[in-house]
Amino acid sequence: MEHFDNLDDYIADLKSKLQDNPQCGNSHYNLGVAYLSRRDFVEAEQEFLEAVANSPKMAEAYVQLGGIAMQSGDLESCLNYNIQATQQRPFFAVPWGNIGFIKLQQGDTDKAEQALKKALKYDPEFLQAKATMSSLRITTGDYEEADKLLKDILDKAPNFGPAWNNKAIIDAHNEQWADAKVCIEKAKEFGFDVQEELEKEILENN
Structure with missing residues (x-):
């Protein structure tokens, strides 16, 4: 070209x-x-x-x-x-x-x-x-x-926002709130729009 x-x-x-x-x-x-x-x-x-x-x-x-x-x-x-x-x-x-x-x-x-x-x-x-x-x-x-x-994705592409978001959903489901908070911060850092309800739930439990 x-x-x-x-x-x-x-x-x-x-x-x-x-x-x-x-x-x-x-x-x-x-x-x-x-x-x-x-x-x-x-x-x-x-x-x-x-x-x-x-x-x-x-x-x-x-x-x-x-x-x-x-x-x-x-x-x-x-x-x-x-x-x-x-x-x-x-x-x-x-x-x-x-x-x-x-x-x-x-x-x-x-x-x-x-x-x-x-x-x-x-x-x-x-x-x-x-x-x-x-x-x-x-x-x-x-x-x-x-x-x-998600582990497989994040091993290969640690800056892939949608995967961090999904990981936050799983951590929240497992009540691993501190981990979930790290995940939503990563998701946002890499340009993913985290749903407000999810973020609110995670922050309330931290």
Whole structure:
């Protein structure tokens, strides 16, 4: 990839490439990613839609479209885009992880588990999917299994906020309040928004 000093130059370069070759799915995709990094969601969405119109097998673009839908709170569209991604690339772990996350949000633990197992089969080190699986285990009351998953994640990625949050939930469940407090502090330090009720409960018990 050529080196650009700033995003605007990179975007301008991609736009000129697209003038010469408007059917290039890759350029549309790259332009979409550039817009995303500027948080221009409307333009990004337009480019990802162009990418899949021109390159229907581009699973990554469907995943990005799903991410934009999630950003605007549209879980159903997010789910559909990720399903389309798995239809184009069945062994691509990311959309399976996303499907698992959405199904868990929707309360469908069976479907969530099926999708997450696929994500972790195709990419055993996929941290986001492991973290979602730990949330699923917490939801179904299997705290021990959740704890094992979290230890594994935090060994490899000690700055992964969602895992610290889940660890706090387990520690609170086990009434290990001092440990839980350390975990919520870590979760917040690494950018995770801890639920107010959880934080309140833990602080009241410390």
